[in-house]
Amino acid sequence: MRWKFLLAALLCFVLPTSLAEAKEQTKLPNFVVIFADDLGYGDLACFGHPTIATPNLDRMAAEGMKFTQFYAAAPVCTPSRAALMTGRLPLRSGMCSNKRRVLFPNSNGGIPAEEITIAEALRSKGYATACVGKWHLGHHAQFLPTNNGFDSYLGIPYSNDMDRVNDAPKGRAAFLMPQIRFWNVPLMRNEKIIERPADQTTITRRYTEEAVRFIRQHQESPFFLYLPHSMPHVPLFRSPAFVDHSRRGLFGDVIEEVDWSVGQILDTLRELQLDENTLVFFTSDNGPWLIFNELGGSAGLLRDGKGSTWEGGMREPTLAWWPGQIQPGSISRDVASTMDIYATLHHLAGIELPTDRILDSHDLTPVLRGTGKSSRELLFYYRAYQLMAVRKGPWKMHLMTQDAYGPGSRQPVKHDPPLLFNLGHDLSEKFDVAAQHEDVIAEMQRDVERHRRAFEPAPSQLEL
Amino acid sequence: MRWKFLLAALLCFVLPTSLAEAKEQTKLPNFVVIFADDLGYGDLACFGHPTIATPNLDRMAAEGMKFTQFYAAAPVCTPSRAALMTGRLPLRSGMCSNKRRVLFPNSNGGIPAEEITIAEALRSKGYATACVGKWHLGHHAQFLPTNNGFDSYLGIPYSNDMDRVNDAPKGRAAFLMPQIRFWNVPLMRNEKIIERPADQTTITRRYTEEAVRFIRQHQESPFFLYLPHSMPHVPLFRSPAFVDHSRRGLFGDVIEEVDWSVGQILDTLRELQLDENTLVFFTSDNGPWLIFNELGGSAGLLRDGKGSTWEGGMREPTLAWWPGQIQPGSISRDVASTMDIYATLHHLAGIELPTDRILDSHDLTPVLRGTGKSSRELLFYYRAYQLMAVRKGPWKMHLMTQDAYGPGSRQPVKHDPPLLFNLGHDLSEKFDVAAQHEDVIAEMQRDVERHRRAFEPAPSQLEL
Numbered sequence: 001m002r003w004k005f006l007l008a009a010l011l012c013f014v015l016p017t018s019l020a021e022a023k024e025q026t027k028l029p030n031f032v033v034i035f036a037d038d039l040g041y042g043d044l045a046c047f048g049h050p051t052i053a054t055p056n057l058d059r060m061a062a063e064g065m066k067f068t069q070f071y072a073a074a075p076v077c078t079p080s081r082a083a084l085m086t087g088r089l090p091l092r093s094g095m096c097s098n099k100r101r102v103l104f105p106n107s108n109g110g111i112p113a114e115e116i117t118i119a120e121a122l123r124s125k126g127y128a129t130a131c132v133g134k135w136h137l138g139h140h141a142q143f144l145p146t147n148n149g150f151d152s153y154l155g156i157p158y159s160n161d162m163d164r165v166n167d168a169p170k171g172r173a174a175f176l177m178p179q180i181r182f183w184n185v186p187l188m189r190n191e192k193i194i195e196r197p198a199d200q201t202t203i204t205r206r207y208t209e210e211a212v213r214f215i216r217q218h219q220e221s222p223f224f225l226y227l228p229h230s231m232p233h234v235p236l237f238r239s240p241a242f243v244d245h246s247r248r249g250l251f252g253d254v255i256e257e258v259d260w261s262v263g264q265i266l267d268t269l270r271e272l273q274l275d276e277n278t279l280v281f282f283t284s285d286n287g288p289w290l291i292f293n294e295l296g297g298s299a300g301l302l303r304d305g306k307g308s309t310w311e312g313g314m315r316e317p318t319l320a321w322w323p324g325q326i327q328p329g330s331i332s333r334d335v336a337s338t339m340d341i342y343a344t345l346h347h348l349a350g351i352e353l354p355t356d357r358i359l360d361s362h363d364l365t366p367v368l369r370g371t372g373k374s375s376r377e378l379l380f381y382y383r384a385y386q387l388m389a390v391r392k393g394p395w396k397m398h399l400m401t402q403d404a405y406g407p408g409s410r411q412p413v414k415h416d417p418p419l420l421f422n423l424g425h426d427l428s429e430k431f432d433v434a435a436q437h438e439d440v441i442a443e444m445q446r447d448v449e450r451h452r453r454a455f456e457p458a459p460s461q462l463e464l
Numbered sequence: 465m466r467w468k469f470l471l472a473a474l475l476c477f478v479l480p481t482s483l484a485e486a487k488e489q490t491k492l493p494n495f496v497v498i499f500a501d502d503l504g505y506g507d508l509a510c511f512g513h514p515t516i517a518t519p520n521l522d523r524m525a526a527e528g529m530k531f532t533q534f535y536a537a538a539p540v541c542t543p544s545r546a547a548l549m550t551g552r553l554p555l556r557s558g559m560c561s562n563k564r565r566v567l568f569p570n571s572n573g574g575i576p577a578e579e580i581t582i583a584e585a586l587r588s589k590g591y592a593t594a595c596v597g598k599w600h601l602g603h604h605a606q607f608l609p610t611n612n613g614f615d616s617y618l619g620i621p622y623s624n625d626m627d628r629v630n631d632a633p634k635g636r637a638a639f640l641m642p643q644i645r646f647w648n649v650p651l652m653r654n655e656k657i658i659e660r661p662a663d664q665t666t667i668t669r670r671y672t673e674e675a676v677r678f679i680r681q682h683q684e685s686p687f688f689l690y691l692p693h694s695m696p697h698v699p700l701f702r703s704p705a706f707v708d709h710s711r712r713g714l715f716g717d718v719i720e721e722v723d724w725s726v727g728q729i730l731d732t733l734r735e736l737q738l739d740e741n742t743l744v745f746f747t748s749d750n751g752p753w754l755i756f757n758e759l760g761g762s763a764g765l766l767r768d769g770k771g772s773t774w775e776g777g778m779r780e781p782t783l784a785w786w787p788g789q790i791q792p793g794s795i796s797r798d799v800a801s802t803m804d805i806y807a808t809l810h811h812l813a814g815i816e817l818p819t820d821r822i823l824d825s826h827d828l829t830p831v832l833r834g835t836g837k838s839s840r841e842l843l844f845y846y847r848a849y850q851l852m853a854v855r856k857g858p859w860k861m862h863l864m865t866q867d868a869y870g871p872g873s874r875q876p877v878k879h880d881p882p883l884l885f886n887l888g889h890d891l892s893e894k895f896d897v898a899a900q901h902e903d904v905i906a907e908m909q910r911d912v913e914r915h916r917r918a919f920e921p922a923p924s925q926l927e928l
Contacts, residue, residue, distance in 0.1 A: 042512065042764070042765050042891075045532075045795060047512045048506065048511045048512020048513075048764055048765070049512075049532075049765075049891070050532035050533060050765075050797065050891060051532070051533075051797055051887075051888050051889075051891065053795070053797070058793070058795075062526060062793060068509075068513075068514035068515070069514060069515075247797060247858065247888040247889075248888060248889055249886075249888065249889040251889070252888075252889075293894070293895055294886075294889045294890055294895060298765050298891055298892070299765075300506070300512055300764060300765045301506050301512070301513075301514075301762055301764045301765060329522070329526065331509060331517070331522075333514065333515055333517070333711060394711065407871065422713075422758075423515075424515050424711040424712060424713065424716075425515075425711075425712055425713040425715070425716075425758045426758055427506075427513070427514060427515065427762055428762070430757070431757055431758060
């Protein structure tokens with residue numbers, strides 16, 4: 001009898017562990033990152049917008065976590081996306097430029113091969129990966145998503161306002177009465193152009209259908225879905241079903257279609273009972289493009305917008321959703337960055353972070369689970385290669401400012417001594433308190449020196 | 465057997481009806497109106513504030529209804545409160561003045577006896593009534609709450625920044641390091657002064673304790689509790705428990721104590737199982753006092769603040785809560801006013817509205833129950849006796865503007881032709897579209913003429 005007892009005891013203790021491990025193995029969490037384009041801090045109902053209705057995003061917030069101090073890594077598109085993909089400041093990969101703010105259709109560069117994208121890391125762990133939407137990290141073959149970790153790609157390779165045709169109205173006029181044919185932007189499937197110009201009217205709907213199809217096809221495998229919407233970047237387009245859907249006009253219609261899209265994704269996850277095993281992030285690449293007036297979004301109470309390192313240019317309305325793991329209706333008021341998604345997904349998938357390069361990514365797992373804080377102490381605000389500002393705790397020190405919009409200077413202005421704002425108290429960066437806090441300035445200047453000594457900017461890929 | 469069967473049948477059909485009627489009679493809903501002082505549209509987490517934590521108000525929103533276009537009736541204190549109490553524009557009762565914006569300690573006037581306050585109306589129907597907090601509708605005996613429909617009163621009779629003592633610091637300095645003794649404001653119980661200066665440090669806590677006590681004492685009777693907090697009007701004070709409670713500094717501490725207070729009220733209602741029979745409103749008297757910088761609140765994305773008829777001066781973060789009657793997490797984006805509380809409470813208590821006077825109040829019951837819209841078509845923005853602007857649907861037409869803060873003029877500026885903004889699209893009143901919508905201007909000017917012909921301003925009570 002004794003060996004039988006021992007066997008039973010062994011089965012009790014060993015087998016469950018092995019089974020649990022095996023189960024753990026098959027239960028690697030899925031990840032979805034939904035990335036809007038030029039969405040302002042104030043543009044969702046759950047972030048205080050009075051007239052845009054976002055019931056699906058509101059529900060995502062009610063079931064998940066709202067981040068009130070979550071930042072894009074740059075105030076414009078290409079560098080912001082490069083940082084999201086690599087967990088590194090754009091100047092470390094060279095995906096920024098003092099001369100050309102983003103990649104254009106005549107650019108020859110793109111994301112360097114030696115960068116390890118989050119998709120490459122997850123694919124190495126067995127994840128199925130898809131990119132559906134706007135890429136903007138290089139449109140030549142070697143730079144496309146399918147050569148940077150994604151199994152498949154459907155989307156436009158750069159911004160939807162590029163490739164304007166010669167007979168389209170000049171200047172802003174084209175945006176006021178936008179027509180598909182004005183912008184000869186290609187829609188690509190993997191490395192092939194399948195439609196040109198892309199029918200932008202149905203693009204949000206088609207991205208959504210592709211994303212839902214991908215989820216349905218990969219219910220058994222762990223998957224990573226990156227869904228960077230082309231909207232609400234001007235020119236604004238929406239499906240016929242969303243025409244006059246909103247009280248906010250065309251811009252609101254577009255946001256309400258993106259909100260519908262989020263609902264489709266979350267509903268699919270619920271239907272397939274994948275909700276408790278899928279972490280979904282929603283955020284955006286940079287702030288609202290305010291120079292387009294009613295066609296641009298709103299940064300809410302934050303100062304300025306896209307293109308600027310004032311808060312409105314880089315702080316984004318951000319949500320995280322993971323039923324069973326995130327406390328419903330929770331709010332994180334700590335500083336976090338789109339770059340932190342990189343370390344978070346590595347941690348949750350059990351992948352070691354690369355040790356041969358400098359990362360700017362801090363694991364958000366304890367924040368999401370409510371068990372602790374992120375290790376992030378500093379946030380750097382760059383405009384291309386230029387360090388403009390630094391944040392530490394509630395303090396933001398501006399070494400240089402350049403307004404994209406509003407009462408300040410459109411030319412860069414150097415501040416010596418720097419400006420200092422307490423972003424905890426002074427949400428809209430109105431009251432410079434540098435004179436009262438020389439100690440804070442001194443400490444933050446030492447942080448800047450340390451940061452500068454450690455960094456090796458890579459040559460620009462945007463000027464090739 | 466037959467008569468027994470008949471009796472049983474009768475009991476089945478007749479008795480329940482009578483019982484239901486009787487129960488209906490005893491089940492008149494309770495009402496609580498919580499009124500903050502100088503709270504901005506952007507000052508609650510559920511209205512988008514990044515650093516102030518308002519978990520109780522957030523829960524109230526999640527369980528109730530958020531109003532995104534809800535207005536105070538005036539951009540300053542006394543007229544706003546008079547309108548809330550009477551359901552009438554302040555100039556109909558004379559509770560405004562072009563010379564003195566509000567009542568002061570040396571004023572002799574107050575709310576006229578012929579006005580029918582909401583408390584008087586409800587008391588006539590058997591409601592127990594209490595006012596706990598700042599009154600500011602006259603401090604001589606005949607004007608006090610206990611002579612205007614309230615069974616009891618605990619609070620300060622006018623603003624907490626009045627009665628400044630001679631040896632207090634001059635100007636703004638007193639607000640930066642506020643001490644109780646700087647303001648010799650009385651605390652009153654009914655018509656007696658019980659403390660002078662009022663200990664403002666504990667005032668929010670004591671108001672809350674009084675309010676909770678009133679609810680506990682009136683569980684059986686229908687009750688009306690009016691709870692106009694003295695805070696967050698400068699000078700700012702909070703209990704020791706709330707010192708450094710917030711990331712937003714002193715102002716945030718004060719809001720977080722008001723939030724705690726709301727939690728106490730709602731928790732008491734839940735505990736006593738009165739929640740499904742009590743309608744609670746939360747709103748404020750006017751926008752944030754921006755000239756006080758970090759000591760003032762934020763209007764969020766709205767323009768300007770207290771004192772101005774730009775949106776930031778009059779639109780308030782408003783919540784309604786009534787479990788079982790209001791759809792949880794609902795949002796009303798229709799235009800409504802604090803004056804509408806008057807008709808709503810009349811309707812729900814089964815009281816006829818007075819027919820011998822002009823009211824500016826529209827029943828919100830269908831909005832709260834999600835069964836329809838309010839009958840309100842027009843909203844008038846007055847600065848004392850001066851009609852400044854009108855709202856109809858998404859349109860706001862400014863006949864005159866006067867900035868309290870910001871880039872515009874501190875002197876009144878007449879606009880002929882008027883300015884026109886589409887508040888659905890243009891949240892921050894940035895883009896005047898009058899030239900493109902002459903038809904809208906013409907229609908709204910006819911509305912103004914009709915309104916002017918019908919109105920008989922009463923002589924000012926504030927200049928007595």
